[in-house]
Amino acid sequence: MFLSSVPEMMEWGLRGASRSRRDALRWRLASLAVFLALWSVAGGLVELTKPFNPLFLPAPWVVIGALLDLARKGQLWVHVAATLERVAVGFSAGAVLALALGLLAGQVRAVRNVVEPVVELLRPIPPLAMLPLFIVWVGIGEGSKVGFITYATFFPMFVTTVHGVAQIDGRLLRAAQSLGARPRHLFFRVILPAALPDVLTGLRLGVALSFFVIVISEFVGAENGLGYLINDGRNFFLVPQMLGAALLLGLLGYAGNGLVRVLERRVLRWQHPR
Amino acid sequence: MSRTRILALVGVLVVWAAVSYGNRMLGVMAPALLPTPGEVATVFAETVRDGSLPRHVATSLARVAVGFGLAAVAALALGLLAAMCVPVRLMVEPIIEFVRPIPPLAFLPMFLVWFGLGEGSKVAFIGYTTFFPMFVAIAAAVLRVDVTLLRAAASLGAGHLDLIRRVILPAALPGIIVALRLGFALALFVIVGAEFMGADAGLGHLIMEGRTFFVPAQIVMGALVLGLLGSIVNALLLATERRLFRWREAGATS
Amino acid sequence: MKIRVRGLSRTFVAQGRETPALLDVDLEVAAHEFVCLLGPSGCGKSTLLNIVAGFLRPTAGEVRVDERPVTGPGADRGVVFQEYVLFPWLTVVGNVEFGLRLKGAPAAERRGIVARYLELVGLAAHAEKYPVQLSGGMKQRVAIARALANSPEIILMDEPFGALDAQTREVLQDELGRIQRVEHKTVLFVTHSIREAVYLADRVIVMTSAPGRIKQVFTIKLPEVRDRFAPEFTHYESEITRVVKEEVAKVHE
Numbered sequence: 057m058f059l060s061s062v063p064e065m066m067e068w069g070l071r072g073a074s075r076s077r078r079d080a081l082r083w084r085l086a087s088l089a090v091f092l093a094l095w096s097v098a099g100g101l102v103e104l105t106k107p108f109n110p111l112f113l114p115a116p117w118v119v120i121g122a123l124l125d126l127a128r129k130g131q132l133w134v135h136v137a138a139t140l141e142r143v144a145v146g147f148s149a150g151a152v153l154a155l156a157l158g159l160l161a162g163q164v165r166a167v168r169n170v171v172e173p174v175v176e177l178l179r180p181i182p183p184l185a186m187l188p189l190f191i192v193w194v195g196i197g198e199g200s201k202v203g204f205i206t207y208a209t210f211f212p213m214f215v216t217t218v219h220g221v222a223q224i225d226g227r228l229l230r231a232a233q234s235l236g237a238r239p240r241h242l243f244f245r246v247i248l249p250a251a252l253p254d255v256l257t258g259l260r261l262g263v264a265l266s267f268f269v270i271v272i273s274e275f276v277g278a279e280n281g282l283g284y285l286i287n288d289g290r291n292f293f294l295v296p297q298m299l300g301a302a303l304l305l306g307l308l309g310y311a312g313n314g315l316v317r318v319l320e321r322r323v324l325r326w327q328h329p330r
Numbered sequence: 331m332s333r334t335r336i337l338a339l340v341g342v343l344v345v346w347a348a349v350s351y352g353n354r355m356l357g358v359m360a361p362a363l364l365p366t367p368g369e370v371a372t373v374f375a376e377t378v379r380d381g382s383l384p385r386h387v388a389t390s391l392a393r394v395a396v397g398f399g400l401a402a403v404a405a406l407a408l409g410l411l412a413a414m415c416v417p418v419r420l421m422v423e424p425i426i427e428f429v430r431p432i433p434p435l436a437f438l439p440m441f442l443v444w445f446g447l448g449e450g451s452k453v454a455f456i457g458y459t460t461f462f463p464m465f466v467a468i469a470a471a472v473l474r475v476d477v478t479l480l481r482a483a484a485s486l487g488a489g490h491l492d493l494i495r496r497v498i499l500p501a502a503l504p505g506i507i508v509a510l511r512l513g514f515a516l517a518l519f520v521i522v523g524a525e526f527m528g529a530d531a532g533l534g535h536l537i538m539e540g541r542t543f544f545v546p547a548q549i550v551m552g553a554l555v556l557g558l559l560g561s562i563v564n565a566l567l568l569a570t571e572r573r574l575f576r577w578r579e580a581g582a583t584s
Numbered sequence: 585m586k587i588r589v590r591g592l593s594r595t596f597v598a599q600g601r602e603t604p605a606l607l608d609v610d611l612e613v614a615a616h617e618f619v620c621l622l623g624p625s626g627c628g629k630s631t632l633l634n635i636v637a638g639f640l641r642p643t644a645g646e647v648r649v650d651e652r653p654v655t656g657p658g659a660d661r662g663v664v665f666q667e668y669v670l671f672p673w674l675t676v677v678g679n680v681e682f683g684l685r686l687k688g689a690p691a692a693e694r695r696g697i698v699a700r701y702l703e704l705v706g707l708a709a710h711a712e713k714y715p716v717q718l719s720g721g722m723k724q725r726v727a728i729a730r731a732l733a734n735s736p737e738i739i740l741m742d743e744p745f746g747a748l749d750a751q752t753r754e755v756l757q758d759e760l761g762r763i764q765r766v767e768h769k770t771v772l773f774v775t776h777s778i779r780e781a782v783y784l785a786d787r788v789i790v791m792t793s794a795p796g797r798i799k800q801v802f803t804i805k806l807p808e809v810r811d812r813f814a815p816e817f818t819h820y821e822s823e824i825t826r827v828v829k830e831e832v833a834k835v836h837e
């Protein structure tokens with residue numbers, strides 16, 4: 057039986073014995089190698105035996121070839137830059153709005169009572185449903201794409217920020233006050249640092265969501281961007297280009313997540329001191 | 331609904347009405363762009379009367395139900411397996427980490443190419459999208475099961491199957507239900523996108539039609555119906571959860 | 585001998601480094617005997633108990649119960665944990681009858697046994713509550729009832745009263761003493777409280793600082809029902825305190 061045995065469960069629970077770093081890395085590389093190998097074999101077999109049009113399932117090297125091709129023609133960078141710019145601008149605007157309003161609502165009861173129910177009312181509407189409205193309002197240009205990202209990312213970042221402020225232990229504030237902290241001090245030295253873990257979680261959600269929704273707005277109307285590249289690939293049946301662009305999007309999202317992680321590790325060192 | 335909820339609802343309606351009717355009188359932007367509550371209500375009434383709204387809702391819900399259902403079964407089976415079998419977990423984890431950052435919608439056109447424009451592509455896409463987060467959350471919920479609970483049960487005579495059936499499953503159940511709830515919300519999120527592209531029915535299609543024929547009131551109506559559906563399903567699941575997991579609430583009365 | 589521990593060692597590997605937690609421990613517990621383990625924090629008391637319970641495997645040596653080697657946990661050894669490990673999704677009754685259900689005991693029999701042990705720990709009025717609705721002391725009473733209801737001959741307890749306040753702690757010590765006079769289990773009991781050990785134990789075993797070995801054994805020759813203020817009691821207390829202090833001091837060197 058290859059399920060965890062009872063003695064293993066007794067000693068370590070379901071997680072299994074803790075593994076050394078090198079061992080973990082070895083498993084990781086092996087796993088990815090198997091994945092790529094399976095994909096390659098499948099792609100190669102389809103190429104050889106042609107049970108259906110090989111275009112449907114291109115092998116990894118075909119996908120990478122398509123990306124290199126685009127890069128050689130100098131197009132790839134244009135698309136990547138377009139997507140990145142939209143995400144950067146839209147996300148930043150969303151973050152500024154959400155943090156400002158969230159920190160305010162977290163502290164001022166009156167603001168919270170007004171804003172929070174409204175947010176709770178709008179939040180269940182899947183943001184994608186609002187995309188056509190943005191297009192109708194702002195036109196198909198940059199404005200609607202950026203504005204839509206701002207709209208979509210605002211909600212999770214606002215909610216986590218409010219939560220971050222609301223969960224602060226009141227005793228912490230009282231302790232600071234009894235040490236002579238003024239309201240300004242309270243905000244910068246207690247509230248902000250104490251809310252930061254939640255705020256950063258919100259930022260991470262926001263980054264992921266930005267990449268999530270930019271794709272569809274670039275499907276619906278754009279002349280460039282990775283989403284455009286994917287949809288264009290569909291119109292002309294260029295599956296390698298579609299897969300390549302999707303992989304690139306994943307890479308960008310991964311990098312964005314990594315950036316917030318690095319930020320987290322720097323400003324939240326007190327959570328995991330070494 | 332709490333009183334603040336109702337107040338918020340009324341407040342939003344009043345502000346919306348004031349802005350849209352005010353715009354109509356002052357002519358700040360084209361009246362069609364900013365539909366009034368009245369217009370949205372009219373579109374709603376019309377589409378209900380001619381039966382198109384119920385049809386769209388049913389279509390979307392059917393796609394979500396099938397796609398989400400298949401993904402949930404797969405995520406449950408594989409999530410439990412991955413959590414209880416260390417080699418499987420070590421093999422699968424990096425692949426998931428590799429695929430997960432790719433925004434699922436980036437694969438939507440691929441599904442249209444692979445499965446055609448019919449129901450297959452939408453169902454498969456919903457399944458694909460919701461599988462990964464549910465799988466990850468379910469495996470994590472199982473892994474969180476405290477080793478001391480396993481030890482306590484074993485020292486009362488529990489064998490391998492007892493441990494799975496009487497400890498691991500009940501202990502992980504709350505986390506599993508949360509995973510399913512998130513998966514369902516995600517399904518409603520992405521079905522709209524799937525129906526934007528090459529569908530001839532469904533709420534997403536209805537909304538896109540509003541854009542194509544320039545009827546903003548129809549877009550707003552579609553969005554509100556979606557929000558309502560999501561809220562209802564969420565409330566139902568939460569209520570079930572609360573009944574199922576009375577043991578987690580400190581104030582529970584027996 | 586009910587429990588026989590011979591040449592027991594256990595080494596942990598964490599981040600590629602090996603730390604010995606137990607070194608060559610020999611220990612015997614007779615049937616119906618109540619043995620307390622004392623020793624500085626980190627000396628391996630829990631490790632020893634967990635090996636006897638079958639949760640951990642020894643690096644060297646072996647544990648025998650009724651002369652049969654221990655290979656894993658089993659219903660013959662009930663365990664009470666420090667952190668009140670109750671199944672939170674089961675009521676008090678559900679927790680107490682957990683082991684009986686595993687054995688397939690019929691409902692009527694279960695009901696009788698559960699009622700008896702809930703009565704014994706004074707929780708009959710809380711039978712239908714969930715663990716979140718109980719105080720720490722009540723939870724630990726349920727855990728004790730759960731272990732007893734399964735009628736094991738051995739009970740292993742790892743600082744069962746460690747997380748309780750001083751008053752509740754003494755009440756539960758009294759209860760445990762009373763229960764033991766009825767049930768006559770073989771008990772291995774880990775504690776940090778010397779008073780608790782002298783109050784409950786037939787024998788007190790003091791362990792050395794890590795890696796743990798047996799340092800000294802005290803046989804407590806006091807009447808079954810003990811008076812915490814009797815001169816003999818305080819005599820044992822100060823004697824053991826002296827020995828434990830030597831070891832605790834070594835940890836801080």
Ligand SMILES: Nc1ncnc2c1ncn2[C@@H]1O[C@H](COP(=O)(O)OP(=O)(O)OP(=O)(O)O)[C@@H](O)[C@H]1O
Pocket residue numbers: 596597598603604605623624625626627628629630631632794
């Ligand atoms: N799972 C583990 N992995 C690595 N080291 C461990 C593990 N469990 C225990 N140890 C180490 O073994 C030694 C003994 O631990 P143990 O828990 O048995 O001590 P203890 O006597 O019960 O202490 P306390 O009185 O504080 O409960 C300690 O140094 C501890 O750090």
Ligand SMILES: [Mg+2]
Pocket residue numbers: 629630631742
């Ligand atoms: Mg211990």
